[in-house]
Amino acid sequence: MHDGSGRIAVHNLTKQFGQVTAVQNLSFAVEPGSVTGFLGPNGAGKTTTLRMLLGLVTPTAGTATINGMPHNRLGSPATVVGSVLENEGFHPMRTARNHLRVYAAAIGVADQRVDQVLSLVGLTPAADRNAGGFSLGMRQRLALATALLGDPQVLVLDEPANGLDPEGIAWLRTFLRTFAKEGRTVLVSSHLLAEVEQTIDNVVIVSRGQTMYQGRVDQLRKSQQARVIVRPSDPQALVTALREAGAVDVQPTPDGELAVTGTNAKQVGDVALRAGVAIYGLHEDSADLEKMFFQLTSGQYAGGQYSGGPQARGQGQYGGGQYGGPQGQGGPYGGQAAPGAPPPQQQGWGPPPGGAQPPPGYGQQPGHGQEWGGQR
Numbered sequence: 001m002h003d004g005s006g007r008i009a010v011h012n013l014t015k016q017f018g019q020v021t022a023v024q025n026l027s028f029a030v031e032p033g034s035v036t037g038f039l040g041p042n043g044a045g046k047t048t049t050l051r052m053l054l055g056l057v058t059p060t061a062g063t064a065t066i067n068g069m070p071h072n073r074l075g076s077p078a079t080v081v082g083s084v085l086e087n088e089g090f091h092p093m094r095t096a097r098n099h100l101r102v103y104a105a106a107i108g109v110a111d112q113r114v115d116q117v118l119s120l121v122g123l124t125p126a127a128d129r130n131a132g133g134f135s136l137g138m139r140q141r142l143a144l145a146t147a148l149l150g151d152p153q154v155l156v157l158d159e160p161a162n163g164l165d166p167e168g169i170a171w172l173r174t175f176l177r178t179f180a181k182e183g184r185t186v187l188v189s190s191h192l193l194a195e196v197e198q199t200i201d202n203v204v205i206v207s208r209g210q211t212m213y214q215g216r217v218d219q220l221r222k223s224q225q226a227r228v229i230v231r232p233s234d235p236q237a238l239v240t241a242l243r244e245a246g247a248v249d250v251q252p253t254p255d256g257e258l259a260v261t262g263t264n265a266k267q268v269g270d271v272a273l274r275a276g277v278a279i280y281g282l283h284e285d286s287a288d289l290e291k292m293f294f295q296l297t298s299g300q301y302a303g304g305q306y307s308g309g310p311q312a313r314g315q316g317q318y319g320g321g322q323y324g325g326p327q328g329q330g331g332p333y334g335g336q337a338a339p340g341a342p343p344p345q346q347q348g349w350g351p352p353p354g355g356a357q358p359p360p361g362y363g364q365q366p367g368h369g370q371e372w373g374g375q376r
Helices: 046-053 096-107 112-120 136-148 166-181 217-222 235-244 265-275 289-297
Strands: 008-017 020-030 034-039 061-066 081-084 154-158 185-190 202-207 210-216 227-232 249-252 258-261 279-285
Touching: 008 046, 020 046, 020 061, 020 202, 034 046, 034 166, 046 061, 046 154, 046 185, 081 136, 096 112, 096 136, 112 136, 136 154, 136 166, 166 185, 202 217, 202 289, 210 217, 210 289, 227 235, 227 265, 235 249, 235 258, 235 265, 265 279
Parallel strands: 020 210, 034 185, 034 202, 081 154, 154 185
Antiparallel strands: 008 020, 008 061, 202 210, 227 258, 227 279, 249 258
């Protein structure tokens, strides 16, 4: 029975690999009955955080719990949490059905559960084929089937849409939302924002190993005002007319247009008409999750503007500097953290010497399924 007790809580979580701080003072919660996106650029500390949550990496400080307990204290882990961190934990000469039977025996689940999860992920027609011949999308589905064997309260998925075709992504979206509606918990890590935006209810955005935003997706959208983008024949004249009409936030864009916040396209067009300024382009630019993501995480990995070749500035092969960002200078906050967010910390993720691997037999879990895109 899934009674909504699968709460994930991360509190002041920190992980250092030598001199590299992969995660620093990270805190967030994931509630049952919803799909939560765990978003951040590559190197933001997402996978390291998930590994700490699943007991595969020991935190330097802080806690990560499921149902109020760390993973190593869960009485029957497979019935509490299923996870997909990678999709390569298959013997290439073992069939999908036999792979699942091995895992079922290990966690004490009856063989009939194998057929159930194969059906859930759409792999029944391929159940007796060797996993070594599976495409990337099919391996993702087999990994998800593995995670579902214990009928868990919680699903933790790292980049679950990787390798799925559009039909598979649509199936995954429906599956995860249905899973969450049963009172269960879903935490999905991704940097493919356009895909998860249509799936998630809540979002945790991380950068430099820190939480930059946590809350509902609709609240994040509401926090960002829509803009009107206009291309006038005389920008200065239109700026003057707009300010006389009460517009207080009019900014030039890098490509010569004007961005007007706090109004709509009709009002901007009317002002331009009265001022005698011709308009060559006019549209409303509504806030979307991807733009807000870049605003909150811009500057993690600097990349200066190209200016004349590798040797021209004496800065190595590609130079360095601030990430240009959506607004040309590290995003709307100039490469700094968003207002109210914690200050930038040490960057990125660096694996420890030799890497941090899961214990034998506990390897990678979950993937998904419906129609797949052919063999590899």
